[in-house]
Amino acid sequence: xxxxTLKPKFTKxxxxxxxxxxxxxxxxxxxxxxxxxxxxxxxxxxxxLRKLLKNNLIQVADIVYSGTVLTRSYVPIVTIEEFAAAQLxxxxxxxxxxxxxxxxxxxxxxxxxxxxxKQQEIQELEQLLENYKKEAEHKAPEV
Numbered sequence: 001x002x003x004x005t006l007k008p009k010f011t012k013x014x015x016x017x018x019x020x021x022x023x024x025x026x027x028x029x030x031x032x033x034x035x036x037x038x039x040x041x042x043x044x045x046x047x048x049l050r051k052l053l054k055n056n057l058i059q060v061a062d063i064v065y066s067g068t069v070l071t072r073s074y075v076p077i078v079t080i081e082e083f084a085a086a087q088l089x090x091x092x093x094x095x096x097x098x099x100x101x102x103x104x105x106x107x108x109x110x111x112x113x114x115x116x117x118k119q120q121e122i123q124e125l126e127q128l129l130e131n132y133k134k135e136a137e138h139k140a141p142e143v
Contacts, residue, residue, distance in 0.1 A: 004078055004085070008055065013044065014048055014051060014052065017045060017049070018057065018058070018083060021076045022076055027061035027074060027075050028074060029066050029071045029074075030049055030071065030072075031045075031071070032073075033074075049074060052074075056078075057083065058075060058076050059074065059075060060072045060073070061074060092104070109122065
């Protein structure tokens with residue numbers, strides 16, 4: 001599991017640009033990112049890239065030519081899984097007094113429609129819980 005902690009709340013636009021970078025699988029310039037969606041302007045992309053850089057979610061991969069101008073290309077330095085888990089954890093903190101972890105797991109499992117995938121996820125969760133149980137027993141003070 002990742003220990004990524006997100007300080008600011010990230011917007012849908014921030015997530016959209018990260019998704020473009022994840023889906024690309026290669027470094028992209030701001031103009032390349034802006035060209036992927038008609039509702040993205042270069043100014044918006046550049047502002048989001050500055051925010052993502054500041055929060056260590058992306059890095060400059062290289063300085064490349066964009067036409068006749070040198071520009072930076074960017075790559076994500078967190079995985080989509082790390083980012084999503086950190087977002088979920090951040091959102092959970094807001095509701096933790098009203099919402100149990102068990103109810104979250106149940107809701108996530110209920111949303112899976114493929115029985116084979118659901119069974120696989122249950123097995124993975126059982127293994128994860130077993131590991132957490134062993135770790136908790138190891139850290140528990142002896143009486």
